[in-house]
Amino acid sequence: MKILIHKEKRQIVDGREHIVGDEMQYAVTDLARDQDTKYGRIAKEDLTKPSGSVILTKDTKKEFILLDADYIDIYKRLRKLPQTIPLKDIGLIIGETGINHESTVVDSGLGSGALAISLARIAKHVTSYEIREDHIAVSQENIKSIGLTNITVKHKSIYDGIDEKNVDLITFDLPEPWKAVPHASLSLAVGGWLVSYSPSIIQANDFAAEIQKDERFLLVKTVEIIERLWETEGRKVRPKSTGIGHSGFLTFVRKIKS
Numbered sequence: 001m002k003i004l005i006h007k008e009k010r011q012i013v014d015g016r017e018h019i020v021g022d023e024m025q026y027a028v029t030d031l032a033r034d035q036d037t038k039y040g041r042i043a044k045e046d047l048t049k050p051s052g053s054v055i056l057t058k059d060t061k062k063e064f065i066l067l068d069a070d071y072i073d074i075y076k077r078l079r080k081l082p083q084t085i086p087l088k089d090i091g092l093i094i095g096e097t098g099i100n101h102e103s104t105v106v107d108s109g110l111g112s113g114a115l116a117i118s119l120a121r122i123a124k125h126v127t128s129y130e131i132r133e134d135h136i137a138v139s140q141e142n143i144k145s146i147g148l149t150n151i152t153v154k155h156k157s158i159y160d161g162i163d164e165k166n167v168d169l170i171t172f173d174l175p176e177p178w179k180a181v182p183h184a185s186l187s188l189a190v191g192g193w194l195v196s197y198s199p200s201i202i203q204a205n206d207f208a209a210e211i212q213k214d215e216r217f218l219l220v221k222t223v224e225i226i227e228r229l230w231e232t233e234g235r236k237v238r239p240k241s242t243g244i245g246h247s248g249f250l251t252f253v254r255k256i257k258s
C-alpha cells in the first residue's frame, strides 16, 4: 500500500512549511492503475516512485507526497466496528502494563480486533475470545491485512472460562466484565495485569467491586483519557472546538498473590 498526502494542506511556522492533518490522505492499494483524487488524477507510473517523492496530478498539477504505507497507515484503514477502542486508550494499556515481546496476552471481546492487533504488535502471543461469528470474520480479515501471525481467535464466551494459564496481561472489553473476574484470577501469572475497558462508569464500578472481593487482586486505578486537539497555525494557537469525545474508562488491576 502507498499513501498520498495532498501537499496544499499546510501551515507555515517560523518560515518553514509543515504538512498538517491527515484528512487529505489517500491510500493506494492498486499500483497498476491511475489513482483518482478530488484534486485530479495521478499516473500509475508515479505511484511506484520512491517513498518521499513529490508527484503531480496529471492535468491540474497539484502536488502530493508519496509514502510507502507503514503499520499505522494500514491499521488506521482497517474495518472498525462500532465501539472500537481508540488509540489513546490502547496506548495507555501498553504503557501501564509494560508488555513486551515475551508477554502472553488474553483479550476479549475481539470485536474488529483493534486491541488484539495492537497488543500482538508488541507481545509474543495474543489469544482473543469472541462470541459473534460476524465479528470474528471482520477481525480475521483485519489480522490478515496487517500480516500478524501471533493471534489465536477463539469462538467462545470468556464468561465460561479462560483456557490459558500464566498469562501476563488480560484485557476485557465486555458488557459484563465482572463475570470473567474469577477466570482471570486463575489464568493470570502473579504480577500479571488485568485491564477492563468500559464505556460506562457504572460498569467500571461494578467491575471494581468484583475485583475487591478477591484478595489476589490489587485494584490499581480507574482512569479516563481525554484527548484534546489544538489548532496550531502560526500564532493562532487554541484548543479545537471539536474533538473531546468520551470513549471509555480503563480499570487497571494487578494480580499480587497466587
Ligand SMILES: C[S@@+](CC[C@H](N)C(=O)[O-])C[C@H]1O[C@@H](n2cnc3c(N)ncnc32)[C@H](O)[C@@H]1O
Residues within 6 Å of the ligand: 082, 083, 084, 085, 108, 109, 110, 111, 112, 113, 114, 115, 116, 129, 130, 131, 132, 135, 156, 157, 158, 159, 173, 174, 175
Ligand atoms: C466493544 S466490542 C470489542 C472491541 C474490541 N476490543 C476492539 O478493539 O475492536 C465488544 C465485543 O465483545 C464481544 N463479546 C460480548 N460478550 C462476550 C463474551 N461473553 N465472550 C467473548 N466476547 C464477548 C462482542 O460480541 C463484541 O464483539
